[in-house]
Amino acid sequence: MDQWNDELNGVFANYRAAVPDPEASANFMPELWRRIEGRRNLTIRFKKLTQLFMAAAAAMSIFFITMLSVPAFSGSDDDSSYVDVLAKAFPTDTLASHGILLRDAEANTK
Amino acid sequence: MSRMLVDFEQIQKAKAGDGAAFNQVVVAYRKRILGTIARLIGRPEDVEDVAQEVFLRLYYSLDQLRTPEVFEPWLYRLTVNASYDYLRKQRRRNESRMSDLSEQQVMMADAAAGGKVSGEEQRQKQVKELVESLLGAVSEQDRILLTLKEVEGLSLKELEKIYAVNENALKVRLFRARQRVLNAFEATKASDSKPVDRKD
Numbered sequence: 001m002d003q004w005n006d007e008l009n010g011v012f013a014n015y016r017a018a019v020p021d022p023e024a025s026a027n028f029m030p031e032l033w034r035r036i037e038g039r040r041n042l043t044i045r046f047k048k049l050t051q052l053f054m055a056a057a058a059a060m061s062i063f064f065i066t067m068l069s070v071p072a073f074s075g076s077d078d079d080s081s082y083v084d085v086l087a088k089a090f091p092t093d094t095l096a097s098h099g100i101l102l103r104d105a106e107a108n109t110k
Numbered sequence: 111m112s113r114m115l116v117d118f119e120q121i122q123k124a125k126a127g128d129g130a131a132f133n134q135v136v137v138a139y140r141k142r143i144l145g146t147i148a149r150l151i152g153r154p155e156d157v158e159d160v161a162q163e164v165f166l167r168l169y170y171s172l173d174q175l176r177t178p179e180v181f182e183p184w185l186y187r188l189t190v191n192a193s194y195d196y197l198r199k200q201r202r203r204n205e206s207r208m209s210d211l212s213e214q215q216v217m218m219a220d221a222a223a224g225g226k227v228s229g230e231e232q233r234q235k236q237v238k239e240l241v242e243s244l245l246g247a248v249s250e251q252d253r254i255l256l257t258l259k260e261v262e263g264l265s266l267k268e269l270e271k272i273y274a275v276n277e278n279a280l281k282v283r284l285f286r287a288r289q290r291v292l293n294a295f296e297a298t299k300a301s302d303s304k305p306v307d308r309k310d
Binding site for chain 1: 133136137140141142144145148149152154157158161162165166169170234235237238240241244260261262263288291292295296299
């Protein structure tokens with residue numbers, strides 16, 4: 001086993017010698033800076049897109065808030081009570097059209 | 111990772127966004143990084159591409175560097191990660207194409223040209239092929255770890271800084287990886303020394 005270990009160490013040492021540190025090509029630095037600039041431009045574009053999205057989201061939020069805060073036109077029902085509105089929405093004849101029949105006593109109270 | 115190739119001040123300047131200082135850092139380290147990558151990935155044609163990826167990542171992560179003292183382990187970690195990404199992509203590519211004819215053709219051309227290369231070149235080629243096949247017995251992570259330890263000669267302390275794991279975990283992992291490579295080595299040697307059956 002030790003013999004194999006020693007031989008393997010020898011193989012690794014030979015591999016180190018067989019693959020020396022290569023020299024960089026003349027194009028190495030320009031290409032590196034081109035990639036750095038490319039990534040930077042991509043980041044800037046992404047940032048701009050994010051800002052645009054945020055602005056659109058803010059504008060939509062303001063629009064919805066405005067829509068909700070402006071009271072809707074509701075005609076003459078403004079001062080009527082909940083029971084009145086309910087009675088108007090469901091008159092007895094409407095209930096009858098749905099097959100719901102009120103007993104006489106209940107109908108008379110309406 | 112024997113000694114720093116640039117001074118701390120240079121790294122601080124590069125960290126602050128000084129392009130010229132960053133250039134100097136790259137120029138100082140690129141040969142060492144190119145060599146390490148060459149031995150980690152074993153494909154000379156892609157070494158520059160992976161090295162540029164390392165320095166690109168360095169450029170965009172320099173601001174996360176806490177102190178210049180940890181610069182070299184940091185750079186090696188980026189090298190390890192970029193090499194690992196490359197090896198993983200390479201494996202996926204190899205899996206997706208069932209047979210690589212062009213590679214075979216290159217090997218045949220190499221064999222044909224074998225007579226022209228010197229004995230030393232031939233021997234170096236054999237060593238590269240042997241190590242490539244032996245490292246094929248382990249995962250990409252173990253291949254990188256083993257190469258850093260056995261070929262690059264990094265100490266366990268240095269590996270500990272790069273991988274940010276404790277020494278014992280590294281020892282166990284290295285031992286297992288080496289055992290696998292050793293078994294592959296023994297098998298290769300056994301098959302080489304086996305007499306060839308001849309049918310007359």
